[in-house]
Amino acid sequence: MDFSLSDDQRALQESARSFARRELPKVAQHCEATNTPVPHDMLQAYAEMGFLGINTPESFGGLGLTHLDALIVLEEFAKISSAVAFPVFEASVGPVRIVQKHGPQALADRVVRASVEGRVLVAISMSEPDAGTALTDLRTRAVVEGDTVTLNGTKRWCSGAGHSGAYVVFCRMSDAPGARGIGAVFVEKDTPGFTFGEPETLMGFRGIPSADMHFDDVRLPADNVLVPAGGFGDLMGAFNLERCGNATMSLGLAAGALDQALDYTGERQAFGKPLVDFQAVQMKLADMQLRCEAARLLIHRAVAGVDGFPSVMDASLAKCFANEMVREVAGHGVQVMGGYGYHSAYGMEQRFRDAWGWGIAGGAIDIQKINIAATLVGRRFDQRR
Numbered sequence: 009m010d011f012s013l014s015d016d017q018r019a020l021q022e023s024a025r026s027f028a029r030r031e032l033p034k035v036a037q038h039c040e041a042t043n044t045p046v047p048h049d050m051l052q053a054y055a056e057m058g059f060l061g062i063n064t065p066e067s068f069g070g071l072g073l074t075h076l077d078a079l080i081v082l083e084e085f086a087k088i089s090s091a092v093a094f095p096v097f098e099a100s101v102g103p104v105r106i107v108q109k110h111g112p113q114a115l116a117d118r119v120v121r122a123s124v125e126g127r128v129l130v131a132i133s134m135s136e137p138d139a140g141t142a143l144t145d146l147r148t149r150a151v152v153e154g155d156t157v158t159l160n161g162t163k164r165w166c167s168g169a170g171h172s173g174a175y176v177v178f179c180r181m182s183d184a185p186g187a188r189g190i191g192a193v194f195v196e197k198d199t200p201g202f203t204f205g206e207p208e209t210l211m212g213f214r215g216i217p218s219a220d221m222h223f224d225d226v227r228l229p230a231d232n233v234l235v236p237a238g239g240f241g242d243l244m245g246a247f248n249l250e251r252c253g254n255a256t257m258s259l260g261l262a263a264g265a266l267d268q269a270l271d272y273t274g275e276r277q278a279f280g281k282p283l284v285d286f287q288a289v290q291m292k293l294a295d296m297q298l299r300c301e302a303a304r305l306l307i308h309r310a311v312a313g314v315d316g317f318p319s320v321m322d323a324s325l326a327k328c329f330a331n332e333m334v335r336e337v338a339g340h341g342v343q344v345m346g347g348y349g350y351h352s353a354y355g356m357e358q359r360f361r362d363a364w365g366w367g368i369a370g371g372a373i374d375i376q377k378i379n380i381a382a383t384l385v386g387r388r389f390d391q392r393r
């Protein structure tokens with residue numbers, strides 16, 4: 009068992025780290041202050057560096073590297089902020105992978121290539137006003153008649169809503185109840201009948217747009233069906249990779265908090281010596297490092313050597329642990345920085361707010377625990393009976 013990164017992976021990590029440290033702090037501040045996403049010119053810079061196509065096959069214009077390579081880069085971006093990392097998250101572990109695997113060839117070619125080149129961001133749209141954790145209660149419906157699909161319904165909490173150019177929309181595609189009737193369609197932003205609600209202001213995640221989405225007799229070509237009814241397990245299988253990306257966003261936040269705490273406690277003096285010379289601070293720094301390393305190992309193990317998608321067990325272990333860990337680690341970061349940790353001008357306060365979100369997004373922490381228990385006992389638990 010080899011836990012070390014290869015020379016190539018270390019070089020990739022170093023290139024992502026120096027790009028992120030050099031280019032992204034100012035962008036992150038702008039996203040946070042204005043609640044706007046990464047600007048277009050910076051997205052082009054990401055694309056030119058290859059950061060939007062790390063684990064995309066070369067046949068689609070990507071670098072053809074592994075999921076692990078993509079998560080190594082994602083961690084470096086997420087150390088700066090969730091908002092600046094979000095395009096890398098979407099392009100490497102997001103719904104683009106569903107389009108690539110399940111979309112008709114022409115659609116996949118067009119969309120995946122555009123994503124790698126930074127010409128389109130693709131968002132995933134799952135939740136609804138009355139279907140969050142109970143996702144299989146969703147009601148948005150797609151009716152296929154001949155060559156046309158008609159989509160009606162309302163979606164909620166879509167990260168990227170209004171900004172992303174295209175959406176993978178989970179919807180009901182047959183009368184079969186629960187998971188069995190669910191599939192997914194591909195919808196482009198400017199399609200007639202597709203509108204957005206007011207942009208939301210969340211506790212954190214500023215710079216990652218979120219809004220309701222309304223589909224009112226939206227007509228799509230039948231080729232926009234990505235996964236027909238009966239394919240919910242395939243969609244969730246792909247989503248296990250996104251859950252590893254969510255875990256990596258948590259890890260990056262936590263590792264960034266640790267870096268910042270190390271800098272601060274090395275410089276800040278109390279009673280005539282640096283804070284780091286106090287044992288109480290040393291305990292906190294050690295706890296932060298311990299938890300980051302443990303999360304990193306779970307995440308890397310979940311995707312190492314995986315060509316398709318990670319297992320539900322490995323993805324849920326990684327997500328659950330990383331989501332809980334980052335709340336604690338960011339809390340330690342705030343605490344060791346005292347008043348500066350609690351002040352919005354110094355960055356740790358933002359990390360703490362963003363930290364909370366990852367354990368809600370992408371399937372709440374408790375759902376990951378249910379997945380873990382279900383895999384342990386070898387059967388899904390029926391929440392409805």
Ligand SMILES: CC(C)(COP(=O)(O)OP(=O)(O)OC[C@H]1O[C@@H](n2cnc3c(N)ncnc32)[C@H](O)[C@@H]1OP(=O)(O)O)[C@@H](O)C(=O)NCCC(=O)NCCSC(=O)CCS(=O)O
Nearest residue numbers: 132133134135141143144166187241244245320369370371
């Ligand atoms: C899946 C759940 C909603 C539970 O619903 P059910 O109890 O109705 O369904 P199950 O019987 O558990 O599962 C049905 C079917 O799917 C397979 N499945 C489920 N999860 C996975 C998985 N992770 N990987 C692979 N396959 C999976 C399961 O094995 C069943 O298959 P068979 O019928 O046995 O063949 C619930 O577990 C859940 O995940 N809830 C969280 C929902 C969620 O993650 N929402 C994402 C939010 S994303 C976001 O926050 C922003 C974007 S947005 O929402 O627009």
